Structure formats: C-alpha cells, structure tokens
Amino acid sequence: MDILSKINTTDEIDSLVTAIDKLKTGLFTNKHYMTTAPEVIKEAYDGAVDKDAFLNDIRKELVEAKTLTMSVAAELPGQSVARIANWVKSNVGTDVVLELKIDSSLLAGTTITFNGKFKDYSFKEELTKALDKLTL
Amino acid sequence: MATFDYCLKKTGEVGYAEQVFGNIVYATGLPNVTNGEIVVFENDDIGQTLSVSEYVEILVLSSHRVPPGIRVTRTGEQFKIPVGDFLLGMKISPISMGPLVETVKTLHQSESRLVDAEPLSLANREVVKEPFDTGVSAVDLIIPLGHGQRELVLGDRKTGKTRFLFQTVISQTRKGTICIYAAIGKKRGDIKDLREVMAKNNALRNMVLVYSLASDPPGLSFLTPYVAMTIAEYFRDRNKKVLVVLDDLTTHAKYWREISLLARRFPGRNSYPGDIFYIHSKLLERAGNFKRGSITCFPVAETVLGDISGYIQTNLMSMTDGHIFFDSDLYDHGRRPAINPLLSVTRVGLQTHSPLLRDLARVLTSFLVYVERMSRYVHFGSELGDEAKANLDLGDRVITYLEQPQDLVIPINMNVLMLAGLWAGIWRGVEKTEMRKQIREYAKMYTDNHDFAAKVDQVVISQKSFKDLVESLKRDASIFEVVTGNTGQTSGQV
Numbered sequence: 001m002d003i004l005s006k007i008n009t010t011d012e013i014d015s016l017v018t019a020i021d022k023l024k025t026g027l028f029t030n031k032h033y034m035t036t037a038p039e040v041i042k043e044a045y046d047g048a049v050d051k052d053a054f055l056n057d058i059r060k061e062l063v064e065a066k067t068l069t070m071s072v073a074a075e076l077p078g079q080s081v082a083r084i085a086n087w088v089k090s091n092v093g094t095d096v097v098l099e100l101k102i103d104s105s106l107l108a109g110t111t112i113t114f115n116g117k118f119k120d121y122s123f124k125e126e127l128t129k130a131l132d133k134l135t136l
Numbered sequence: 137m138a139t140f141d142y143c144l145k146k147t148g149e150v151g152y153a154e155q156v157f158g159n160i161v162y163a164t165g166l167p168n169v170t171n172g173e174i175v176v177f178e179n180d181d182i183g184q185t186l187s188v189s190e191y192v193e194i195l196v197l198s199s200h201r202v203p204p205g206i207r208v209t210r211t212g213e214q215f216k217i218p219v220g221d222f223l224l225g226m227k228i229s230p231i232s233m234g235p236l237v238e239t240v241k242t243l244h245q246s247e248s249r250l251v252d253a254e255p256l257s258l259a260n261r262e263v264v265k266e267p268f269d270t271g272v273s274a275v276d277l278i279i280p281l282g283h284g285q286r287e288l289v290l291g292d293r294k295t296g297k298t299r300f301l302f303q304t305v306i307s308q309t310r311k312g313t314i315c316i317y318a319a320i321g322k323k324r325g326d327i328k329d330l331r332e333v334m335a336k337n338n339a340l341r342n343m344v345l346v347y348s349l350a351s352d353p354p355g356l357s358f359l360t361p362y363v364a365m366t367i368a369e370y371f372r373d374r375n376k377k378v379l380v381v382l383d384d385l386t387t388h389a390k391y392w393r394e395i396s397l398l399a400r401r402f403p404g405r406n407s408y409p410g411d412i413f414y415i416h417s418k419l420l421e422r423a424g425n426f427k428r429g430s431i432t433c434f435p436v437a438e439t440v441l442g443d444i445s446g447y448i449q450t451n452l453m454s455m456t457d458g459h460i461f462f463d464s465d466l467y468d469h470g471r472r473p474a475i476n477p478l479l480s481v482t483r484v485g486l487q488t489h490s491p492l493l494r495d496l497a498r499v500l501t502s503f504l505v506y507v508e509r510m511s512r513y514v515h516f517g518s519e520l521g522d523e524a525k526a527n528l529d530l531g532d533r534v535i536t537y538l539e540q541p542q543d544l545v546i547p548i549n550m551n552v553l554m555l556a557g558l559w560a561g562i563w564r565g566v567e568k569t570e571m572r573k574q575i576r577e578y579a580k581m582y583t584d585n586h587d588f589a590a591k592v593d594q595v596v597i598s599q600k601s602f603k604d605l606v607e608s609l610k611r612d613a614s615i616f617e618v619v620t621g622n623t624g625q626t627s628g629q630v
Binding site (some may be wrong): 113115116117119120126 | 144168
C-alpha cells in the first residue's frame with residue numbers, strides 16, 4: 001500500500017503511528033478499534049489477510065519515511081502547508097514527507113534540510129551577508 | 137554557536153545524533169563525510185568520524201555529554217594541529233591545539249600538520265649511527281642507545297621509569313635535543329611535578345609537554361601520542377634531533393579498548409580490538425634516523441608483577457629496537473635506578489659506539505653475569521678464595537657505581553673514565569658514601585670545567601680497548617687527583 005503518497009507532514013505520520021499502535025493492541029482481543037481507525041488505511045486493513053504483519057509493514061514505512069525539514073519564522077496557515085507539501089510531493093518525491101519547525105530567529109524565509117544537505121534561504125542570512133559587505 | 141554555524145554554511149551538510157553510547161555517537165545524514173574527518177555538534181563540541189556505513193560513527197572529543205537529536209555538521213578537515221617553534225616551552229592538550237582553533241594559527245602564522253600522518257619511506261632513512269646519551273650509567277655503559285632508536289621502557293608501577301626518563305630528557309635538552317614528552321591520562325599533580333623538575337633543570341626551553349588528564353575524554357587521550365609525534369616530525373624536518381617520550385602506551389591501549397568496545401568492535405585477546413598492534417606500530421614507525429634529523433622514541437609500558445609476556449608489552453617489544461627493564465625486585469632491594477641490565481636489550485645501540493665502549497659493554501655485562509653466579513654460591517656459605525672475594529668486592533663496587541641518584545646526570549666520557557678507574561682500583565678501600573660523593577664531584581667538574589673535560593676526553597679517545605684504558609690508569613691515575621688528592625691502589629682484575 002503506497003501510504004506515503006497520502007501523507008503530507010510528519011505530524012500526520014505521528015498521529016497515524018499512534019493509531020496503528022492502538023489498533024495493534026486490539027488485534028487479538030475482544031476490543032476493536034476499527035471505528036476509530038484512520039480512513040487512509042481502513043480499506044486496505046479490511047482486505048489484509050495477516051493484519052498484524054500489515055500494520056507492522058505500514059508502521060515501518062511511516063517511521064522510516066524520508067523527511068524534508070523546513071524551518072520557518074512563524075506558523076503557516078493550513079493552506080500554505082498543503083501547497084508546500086504538494087510541491088514537495090511533485091518535485092522531490094511522492095515518498096517524501098514535510099516537517100515544519102518554527103525558528104523566529106530566521107526573521108523570514110526558510111532553511112531546508114533534506115538527505116543531509118542544508119540550505120539557508122532565510123532573511124537572517126541575507127542580512128548577515130549585507131552587513132559583512134558593509135563592514136568590508 | 138558561531139563555530140557550528142560557520143561550518144554548516146561552509147559545508148552545507150547536516151546530520152542528527154540518533155544514538156549516544158558514552159563518547160560514541162551514531163548520526164544520520166552527512167552524506168559526504170569521510171573517515172577521520174572532524175565534525176562539530178550544535179553545542180560546539182568536536183568529534184572525529186570513526187567509520188561511515190549505515191550510520192556515521194563519531195568519537196566525541198569533548199567532555200560534555202552530547203544529547204540525542206542534536207545536529208552535527210562537517211568541517212571538511214582531518215585532525216590537524218598548528219606547529220612551529222612557538223611550541224617550545226609550552227604545555228599543550230590536543231584539543232587546545234586541535235581543529236577550529238584559529239586563534240593559535242593566526243597568532244603564530246604557523247603551518248598545520250595532520251596528526252595521523254604516514255611515516256617517511258625507506259629512501260629517507262639512514263642507519264642509526266650516532267650515540268644517544270641518557271646520562272644514566274647503567275644504560276649508557278651496558279645498554280647503549282643511538283639517535284633514531286626506539287627503546288621500550290618497561291617495568292611495574294613505581295619502579296623509577298619516569299624518573300629515568302626525566303634524567304634522559306634533562307641530559308638531552310642540555311645538548312640541544314628537542315624533547316617532546318607525551319603524558320597520557322596522567323594526574324594533574326604528575327604533570328605539575330614534571331614541569332617543576334624540568335624548570336628547575338632549565339630544560340623547558342627545548343621541551344614541549346603534550347598531556348591529557350585521567351579525567352579527559354578517552355578520545356583526547358587516544359590522540360595525545362599522535363599529536364606528540366606530529367610535533368616531533370616538525371622539528372625533525374628542521375634537521376633537529378628529537379626525543380619523544382610516550383608515557384605510557386599501556387594506558388593508551390586501554391583507552392582504545394574502551395572506545396572500541398563502545399563502538400561495538402569485536403573484542404579479541406584480553407578484549408582488545410584486532411587493530412591494537414597497528415594503532416601502536418603506525419605511531420612508532422614515524423620515529424627513526426633520517427637523512428635530515430632524527431626522532432628517538434621512548435615508549436613506556438607498565439607491567440604487572442614483572443610479567444613481560446603481557447599482550448601489549450610483547451606487542452611493543454616486537455615493534456621497538458630493544459627494551460630497558462625496570463625490575464621491581466631490584467627496586468625493593470634499594471637499587472636506583474632499578475634497571476636489570478641482563479634482562480634489557482639494545483638492538484641497534486652498540487653499532488653507534490666506538491670500539492672502546494663496545495669492549496667496555498662486553499666486559500661489564502660478562503662481569504655482572506659472573507658476579508651474579510658467584511653471589512648464589514655465597515648464599516650456601518661456601519668457602520671462597522682470595523680472587524673470588526676480590527671479584528665479589530669489585531662487583532659490589534660496580535653495582536654501587538651503577539646506582540645513580542635521580543638528580544645526577546653523568547656525561548659518557550666521564551662515565552667511561554670513572555668505571556675504568558674503578559677497575560684500576562682508585563676506590564679500593566674507600567667507603568661507599570665517599571665513593572658516591574666523589575662520583576658526583578667528578579660529574580660536576582666535567583660539566584663545569586672545560587679543561588678537565590678536554591683532558592678526560594683525550595684520555596678516553598686515546599685508548600682502543602677497555603683493557604688498555606685500565607692499564608694506562610694503573611700506570612698513571614693523576615687525572616683523578618683533582619678530587620681525591622690521591623690515585624688509590626691497583627685492584628685485582630678479573
């Protein structure tokens with residue numbers, strides 16, 4: 001099941017992992033948590049022969065997902081987050097998930113970390129460069 | 137966080153510390169990091185990459201605990217230290233001279249050298265040919281050494297190894313040799329003692345002390361001897377004679393064992409990792425006699441209950457050009473220095489000596505073996521003839537002669553002359569305390585009085601063999617009158 005293509009952010013991954021853990025606890029008991037299972041896996045879960053293995057595979061895939069970390073100066077509205085996440089899915093990879101962090105020292109702009117590479121596109125960096133030129 | 141930010145901008149790579157085991161950190165990210173590269177954590181702590189596979193394995197070189205989740209970035213550099221003449225007289229710790237310490241480099245405009253460097257090839261090396269004087273009679277006369285030799289100093293704790301090394305350093309600094317002392321995992325008090333002794337003997341001006349304390353992180357202690365050797369190579373390349381003391385490599389091996397076990401390396405014999413031999417051999421191979429300059433190396437190894445068949449001890453014995461063994465039995469019997477000349481070896485020192493000195497070493501060694509065998513008969517209470525008694529008395533005086541106070545350094549020619557004089561009988565009938573006093577006076581006179589030193593050198597150089605020297609002193613021992621006022625009587629010779 002290509003679950004990562006349906007997940008945008010690491011927050012969604014965290015809540016999905018929590019839900020999967022809850023489902024696993026109810027697997028071999030009389031308690032069923034299907035009514036609270038996330039929609040994104042419900043259909044596949046019903047069709048799975050080995051439900052325990054299915055949940056384990058999904059969980060592993062979610063935990064090991066590649067993450068693109070963006071640090072921004074202030075919290076972004078939901079629509080902006082969705083637009084950025086879609087751009088990431090289209091241009092970087094459908095299995096890449098977005099992680100957003102807040103760092104007010106950036107002032108504006110963003111820093112991006114992906115696959116061990118770091119790029120700084122923040123206003124703080126631009127100001128620092130401008131100040132260095134002035135000093136020289 | 138200026139250092140971390142600077143490196144992050146410079147390299148554009150970042151990683152995250154996923155697992156922390158003591159001083160070993162496993163990080164993800166850093167796609168282009170190389171083995172041995174220096175990395176910086178977000179809290180400005182330094183680390184060195186041990187291996188790169190699924191995770192980047194980092195050895196932390198700072199004493200602060202690195203929290204999991206912290207960011208880490210590359211520096212793009214291997215561990216280098218700034219080197220220069222400014223190091224003379226300094227007491228340095230590897231991290232204080234290590235990477236990112238721009239202040240030192242800028243201040244002194246010095247060059248930087250890799251700590252983990254390749255040894256010079258055979259084409260740049262020469263045979264050991266110049267004698268190396270330690271100033272200690274038992275070594276200079278019986279276990280002679282040469283410049284460029286690697287001689288292991290071996291013995292139990294508290295048997296006088298460090299004091300012997302101090303005497304050697306003092307003796308050599310007086311001759312202009314640059315001395316690098318690497319104190320690995322020592323106590324603060326020991327470092328302070330060392331500095332005080334060297335300062336008192338005016339040895340600091342030609343000396344560099346590289347130290348790591350017992351409380352320092354194991355990574356730092358591990359790097360200490362390599363830093364010392366790198367500094368030695370700088371002075372060697374300036375065509376100087378250098379002495380490196382590595383005190384001590386058994387402690388160094390234990391630190392590497394600790395790091396390897398934490399890094400989940402498979403333990404071998406005595407839980408040491410499989411590369412423990414290589415860790416020391418690549419260090420000692422950097423010493424030797426070269427076409428320009430020389431590096432004489434004294435690695436120190438501690439034994440337990442006199443057991444010289446230990447793993448690290450035998451490793452070091454196989455990669456050095458001989459060893460000097462400090463016997464705890466002799467130490468307990470009051471012999472200082474407690475060097476056992478019959479269990480000590482020099483593989484390349486004899487070739488540096490003149491025929492006279494080689495002859496002396498041969499005569500002295502065989503005489504000491506003879507005396508030891510005779511002493512066993514005395515224990516049985518057997519009757520001895522006059523000749524045997526005379527030889528035992530001479531043997532007793534020779535052993536008294538070889539017992540040397542820690543603050544006394546005797547130049548080689550004076551040593552040869554005094555021993556020949558002892559053989560010729562100048563101290564026959566003289567009390568041992570008076571004999572020791574006169575030895576000290578002769579050594580001082582040689583150092584202070586150039587005319588006397590020239591006369592002594594002339595007498596020693598003019599003879600081809602030890603027997604000839606003894607015979608000439610039996611005929612005319614007036615050179616000794618400067619202290620004794622008489623020439624003593626001739627002795628019964630073996």
